[in-house]
Amino acid sequence: MKYKRPSGLEDFSLKKYSTLSTFTPDQWIPLIESRLHLRSIIDKLGIQRANTEVAPNPFRDYAKAQLDCLFAEPLVPFGSSFLKQFSEHSRHKSTVEAMKAIDVVHFYNAVLEVRDRVPDPPSAPGHAPTVAQLAGGNYEVPIDEVLAKSKRYNLKNFANFRVDLYADDATLREDFKAAISVARKRLKQNSPSSTFSRVALWHSNQVLPYADLKLWSELTGTKLTDWDFSNLIFEGDDHKICNADDPLFGTKRDYKDAITPAILRRLSTLSSTKKSKK
Numbered sequence: 001m002k003y004k005r006p007s008g009l010e011d012f013s014l015k016k017y018s019t020l021s022t023f024t025p026d027q028w029i030p031l032i033e034s035r036l037h038l039r040s041i042i043d044k045l046g047i048q049r050a051n052t053e054v055a056p057n058p059f060r061d062y063a064k065a066q067l068d069c070l071f072a073e074p075l076v077p078f079g080s081s082f083l084k085q086f087s088e089h090s091r092h093k094s095t096v097e098a099m100k101a102i103d104v105v106h107f108y109n110a111v112l113e114v115r116d117r118v119p120d121p122p123s124a125p126g127h128a129p130t131v132a133q134l135a136g137g138n139y140e141v142p143i144d145e146v147l148a149k150s151k152r153y154n155l156k157n158f159a160n161f162r163v164d165l166y167a168d169d170a171t172l173r174e175d176f177k178a179a180i181s182v183a184r185k186r187l188k189q190n191s192p193s194s195t196f197s198r199v200a201l202w203h204s205n206q207v208l209p210y211a212d213l214k215l216w217s218e219l220t221g222t223k224l225t226d227w228d229f230s231n232l233i234f235e236g237d238d239h240k241i242c243n244a245d246d247p248l249f250g251t252k253r254d255y256k257d258a259i260t261p262a263i264l265r266r267l268s269t270l271s272s273t274k275k276s277k278k
Helices: 014-022 025-045 058-072 080-090 101-114 143-149 169-187 192-204 207-220 226-233 238-243 249-258 261-277
Strands: none
Touching (some): 025 058, 058 207, 101 143
């Protein structure tokens, strides 16, 4: 059965994304920034299917105009002046920052969630478990291992360390480098250099056209099913579309990895590191 694409997607073409196979991680940065910007408009300014066709919304009109530009030339990001402003905003969270009081609450709740033998949470401030009570469970494991098992408090790509500020800088740098290496192995987090292989996956799984179609769907109020997405981003690959158990499995997985502020920070850090070595 021949697939008929929804009205409004006549100008969508996979050929416009074909040269992505040659793009480096550096070249992906402005492309991701562009999609995150449109996503921020939808999330923060209330552009949803429920109110797409109501009173004029200048933010919606702006987002549609930008999306039209992306559909026309998907590998040409937004203007450099805008990208600089949005890039700074999207990277507001530093790669190194102090733990906050709320983090301690999250740590405690994560322990309660995943440990088999833990005391009841304190009924009132100042009634924390005693050392003897805590000895009932294995409380000597790194907190990050506990958080990794938690469904509600997992910090994803962040790790937590205590730092001896009385130590000299040279010792801290040496110890921190070793601690980071151990943490990545323990939590199975790859170093930023692995991003080169990841961008190849993003391309082969059609992450960018998938992201653009999702934005179009939400901005226009047109629902796209998995069948629509499969036919649009894997056009011509009938075997994958019709015979694969889940044609979009890799696409959805890599979309969650690629179009995020976290990967934007990682790509930018990798880019800055390379430039500093030149």
